[in-house]
Amino acid sequence: xxxxxxxxxxxxxxxxxxxxxxxxxxxxxxxxxxxxxxxxxxxxxxxxxxxxxxxxxxxxxxxxxxxxxxxxxxxxxxxxxxxxxxxxxxxxxxxxxxxxxxxxxxxxxxxxxxxxxxxxxxxxxxxxxxxxxxxxxxxxxxxxxxxxxxxxxxxxxxxxxxxxxxxxxxxxxxxxxxxxxxxxxxxxxxxxxxxxxxxxxxxxxxxxxxxxxxxxxxxxxxxxxxxxxxxxxxxxxxxxxxxxxxxxxxxxxxxxxxxxxxxxxxxxxxxxxxxxxxxxxxxxxxxxxxxxxxxxxxxxxxxxxxxxxxxxxxxxxxxxxxxxxxxxxxxxxxxxxxxxxxxxxxxxxxxxxxxxxxxxxxxxxxxxxxxxxxxxxxxxxxxxxxxxxxxxxxxxxx
Amino acid sequence: xxxxxxxxxxxxxxxxxxxxxxxxxxxxxxxxxxxxxxxxxxxxxxxxxxxxxxxxxxxxxxxxxxxxxxxxxxxxxxxxxxxxxxxxxxxxxxxxxxxxxxxxxxxxxxxxxxxxxxxxxxxxxxxxxxxxxxxxxxxxxxxxxxxxxxxxxxxxxxxxxxxxxxxxxxxxxxxxxxxxxxxxxxxxxxxxxxxxxxxxxxxxxxxxxxxxxxxxxxxxxxxxxxxxxxxxxxxxxxxxxxxxxxxxxxxxxxxxxxxxxxxxxxxxxxxxxxxxxxxxxxxxxxxxxxxxxxxxxxxxxxxxxxxxxxxxxxxxxxxxxxxxxxxxxxxxxxxxxxxxxxxxxxxxxxxxxxxxxxxxxxxxxxxxxxxxxxxxxxxxxxxxxxxxxxxxxxxxxxxxxxxxxxxxxxxxxxxxxxxxxxxxxxxxxxxxxxxxxxxxxxxxxxxxxxxxxxxxxxxxxxxxxxxxxxxxxxxxxxxxxxxxxxxxxxxxxxxxxxxxxxxxxxxxx
Numbered sequence: 001x002x003x004x005x006x007x008x009x010x011x012x013x014x015x016x017x018x019x020x021x022x023x024x025x026x027x028x029x030x031x032x033x034x035x036x037x038x039x040x041x042x043x044x045x046x047x048x049x050x051x052x053x054x055x056x057x058x059x060x061x062x063x064x065x066x067x068x069x070x071x072x073x074x075x076x077x078x079x080x081x082x083x084x085x086x087x088x089x090x091x092x093x094x095x096x097x098x099x100x101x102x103x104x105x106x107x108x109x110x111x112x113x114x115x116x117x118x119x120x121x122x123x124x125x126x127x128x129x130x131x132x133x134x135x136x137x138x139x140x141x142x143x144x145x146x147x148x149x150x151x152x153x154x155x156x157x158x159x160x161x162x163x164x165x166x167x168x169x170x171x172x173x174x175x176x177x178x179x180x181x182x183x184x185x186x187x188x189x190x191x192x193x194x195x196x197x198x199x200x201x202x203x204x205x206x207x208x209x210x211x212x213x214x215x216x217x218x219x220x221x222x223x224x225x226x227x228x229x230x231x232x233x234x235x236x237x238x239x240x241x242x243x244x245x246x247x248x249x250x251x252x253x254x255x256x257x258x259x260x261x262x263x264x265x266x267x268x269x270x271x272x273x274x275x276x277x278x279x280x281x282x283x284x285x286x287x288x289x290x291x292x293x294x295x296x297x298x299x300x301x302x303x304x305x306x307x308x309x310x311x312x313x314x315x316x317x318x319x320x321x322x323x324x325x326x327x328x329x330x331x332x333x334x335x336x337x338x339x340x341x342x343x344x345x346x347x348x349x350x351x352x353x354x355x356x357x358x359x360x361x362x363x364x365x366x367x368x369x370x371x372x373x374x375x376x377x378x379x380x381x382x383x384x385x386x387x388x389x390x391x392x393x394x395x396x397x398x
Numbered sequence: 399x400x401x402x403x404x405x406x407x408x409x410x411x412x413x414x415x416x417x418x419x420x421x422x423x424x425x426x427x428x429x430x431x432x433x434x435x436x437x438x439x440x441x442x443x444x445x446x447x448x449x450x451x452x453x454x455x456x457x458x459x460x461x462x463x464x465x466x467x468x469x470x471x472x473x474x475x476x477x478x479x480x481x482x483x484x485x486x487x488x489x490x491x492x493x494x495x496x497x498x499x500x501x502x503x504x505x506x507x508x509x510x511x512x513x514x515x516x517x518x519x520x521x522x523x524x525x526x527x528x529x530x531x532x533x534x535x536x537x538x539x540x541x542x543x544x545x546x547x548x549x550x551x552x553x554x555x556x557x558x559x560x561x562x563x564x565x566x567x568x569x570x571x572x573x574x575x576x577x578x579x580x581x582x583x584x585x586x587x588x589x590x591x592x593x594x595x596x597x598x599x600x601x602x603x604x605x606x607x608x609x610x611x612x613x614x615x616x617x618x619x620x621x622x623x624x625x626x627x628x629x630x631x632x633x634x635x636x637x638x639x640x641x642x643x644x645x646x647x648x649x650x651x652x653x654x655x656x657x658x659x660x661x662x663x664x665x666x667x668x669x670x671x672x673x674x675x676x677x678x679x680x681x682x683x684x685x686x687x688x689x690x691x692x693x694x695x696x697x698x699x700x701x702x703x704x705x706x707x708x709x710x711x712x713x714x715x716x717x718x719x720x721x722x723x724x725x726x727x728x729x730x731x732x733x734x735x736x737x738x739x740x741x742x743x744x745x746x747x748x749x750x751x752x753x754x755x756x757x758x759x760x761x762x763x764x765x766x767x768x769x770x771x772x773x774x775x776x777x778x779x780x781x782x783x784x785x786x787x788x789x790x791x792x793x794x795x796x797x798x799x800x801x802x803x804x805x806x807x808x809x810x811x812x813x814x815x816x817x818x819x820x821x822x823x824x825x826x827x828x829x830x831x832x833x834x835x836x837x838x839x840x841x842x843x844x845x846x847x848x849x850x851x852x853x854x855x856x857x858x859x860x861x862x863x864x865x866x867x868x869x870x871x872x873x874x875x876x877x878x879x880x881x882x883x884x885x886x887x888x889x890x891x892x893x894x895x896x897x898x899x900x901x902x903x904x905x906x907x
Contacts, residue, residue: 283752283753286711288709288733
């Protein structure tokens with residue numbers, strides 16, 4: 001992107017479609033890779049991957065990774081890292097079990113208490129990182145041990161379950177279908193169509209805005225083509241889900257959070273300031289940005305999302321185990337880097353992290369269906385992580 | 399004398415641009431050859447071709463060194479032949495010692511083990527050659543920039559170099575260190591070394607260069623020999639910019655009003671050594687429409703004074719009073735300072751001024767995000783038009799404001815920093831070395847901008863190491879030395895000698 005070519009290109013009101021695609025290949029490259037990977041496994045598994053049941057499972061399996069990746073992206077963009085998220089998720093799952101099963105709390109206050117506990121954990125870690133300048137790697141490495149240990153202590157080394165039925169719905173429930181179709185869940189399909197149209201409308205509006213203030217906008221033909229393909233994909237996926245049990249509740253939560261964080265990072269002053277903080281902290285501070293406080297809040301936010309992921313995971317298993325969340329931090333961090341975030345901070349996109357999470361998820365799922373052993377699965381995932389970042393860095397330097 | 403180096407018909411293309419067009423350069427053995435040109439004229443690219451950063455085959459034309467055609471594949475190849483380059487940004491490892499740095503990548507070994515004794519002995523010799531009396535075990539981080547530059551030169555000498563290339567060697571040095579460095583270069587010349595010096599400072603070029611090659615827009619404009627007649631600075635400038643520059647500083651008719659900004663008894667302690675008083679009870683004021691200069695050597699505390707005033711961004715145990723139109727104001731955080739209409743344009747635009755991997759428009763709006771947003775949501779249209787406005791108004795040369803600032807030249811980057819602070823709407827603008835490392839044309843534009851802002855009634859504080867710049871631009875100036883103001887003078891009665899005398903006299907007390 002940073003090539004001299006771009007620097008010298010004349011600013012046209014509307015560039016040609018082919019030129020535009022070339023320019024944005026990097027942005028859409030990740031999405032394309034996801035599509036290719038999905039097509040590959042769809043073919044290799046003789047269509048099992050995209051079967052409604054499997055697709056639903058795939059979403060459920062990856063929801064907690066995606067939820068944490070949203071927070072992790074902010075942390076990484078701000079120039080930090082959080083290794084403790086897996087342990088925190090496990091600890092919060094245990095806390096939820098103790099509150100709801102042992103102490104018989106109602107699920108609503110228990111959920112609130114768990115989210116608050118997540119915020120508190122994030123605040124404690126963020127306090128040392130932001131205000132005392134202890135490297136995040138060290139603080140959260142400590143946190144990883146502390147909360148794993150606390151999870152063991154809380155659960156006395158045993159599994160606790162089952163959860164109340166209402167709480168289980170968080171992960172195993174599906175959105176209600178008042179139209180009552182037995183074969184096809186019409187509500188889920190309609191929701192998909194609605195979202196697709198919403199996206200279409202938003203991108204048209206954005207283009208109109210850009211043209212209005214005189215910036216170069218993407219060519220209309222390209223925009224329409226892109227959105228039609230995008231809308232078709234969304235509607236198709238929703239159709240598949242609708243032909244099973246409809247949309248899982250957790251997917252709605254995940255989707256809402258995704259949109260929320262995409263908005264925060266792209267359109268708000270907070271998002272802008274986080275990018276500036278990660279890009280050049282000194283310059284950000286001398287521009288009047290309270291960089292310490294901002295770092296602190298990214299960790300509070302991470303804590304809440306890790307707690308939410310812990311709840312989703314516990315609800316899905318319907319039991320809290322001391323081993324819950326082991327290794328999650330690696331998947332979450334990998335998702336961000338596959339999605340194009342820079343390890344030095346300042347660069348990264350929410351949608352990239354989400355796509356990165358699904359790249360990992362689809363590979364996990366596809367390889368399991370194919371019966372590839374856990375040994376080779378890890379090898380392949382590791383190779384894909386390094387290869388994805390290599391391609392990214394290589395393109396940037398070219 | 400024979401040419402030790404000849405570069406013939408060098409053409410270097412990047413995708414979409416020709417950076418060098420048929421450039422010729424001939425350097426005679428034993429001379430100091432200066433290369434000047436505006437930023438982006440192709441000086442650095444040419445040196446990268448010469449030193450092998452761009453390997454043979456990626457450019458057209460021939461490089462002849464010591465009579466033979468050379469095809470360098472890497473820096474290593476050129477170093478082996480005795481070509482050493484010292485970059486503008488120093489490449490020393492701060493937490494390693496002088497000796498370790500000098501022999502880095504080139505360690506003196508015996509049977510594969512570092513020979514500490516020989517290293518020490520050689521380092522002492524080399525340091526003596528460059529006039530440093532520091533211990534070879536001293537860490538780089540404890541040296542000032544001037545001494546670090548000398549260590550870089552010692553490092554080049556250690557490689558037994560025949561051709562030494564210096565890229566703007568005095569850019570970050572004060573007057574004294576610059577003079578000492580230039581003297582050292584003349585001494586090397588007497589010993590028969592050949593040097594190429596890239597510089598923006600014409601007085602230095604006319605002092606030590608034997609010939610000057612001027613580049614403009616990637617092409618050689620002229621090579622002047624200084625053997626016969628002394629170099630005419632105005633002639634060099636004319637060749638560099640391709641037009642006659644009647645005046646290096648814009649004409650001003652200052653209209654000075656009431657005192658707007660006043661600082662009383664400002665005292666700051668050193669950031670690392672908390673018991674060391676760094677700024678010692680400074681008092682000063684600026685009036686409306688006035689350009690106030692702060693002169694002084696590097697390390698005299700000018701930057702630290704400015705940064706401590708700007709939201710206590712430097713130092714500890716800060717005490718003193720800041721008054722705005724007679725009212726005491728709280729400037730204890732950057733945010734408060736900005737809200738009171740104070741802006742500080744840093745001397746280190748890459749380190750402290752810009753987020754290089756962000757777009758121009760994002761950098762412009764950074765200090766005043768509320769100005770382009772509502773309820774925390776950024777209005778992208780407004781942000782774009784603000785940046786576009788400044789691009790036009792102060793002539794930032796770029797295709798569009800979506801570009802990353804990292805791709806701009808130094809002068810244009812500086813204009814982006816200035817835009818950022820102008821958009822914050824300041825009344826008092828502190829400019830710290832605003833023209834460092836940028837070319838003559840861009841300098842003039844920045845001077846014009848300063849004059850314009852003063853005419854609008856803003857207060858401008860100009861911190862500069864270049865005395866001609868201070869004398870050309872300011873209405874009144876203070877001289878700073880060792881953390882205190884040692885003299886105040888109106889520009890009418892000021893001169894370079896007077897300023898220097900004030901510094902030296904204060905040093906003796």
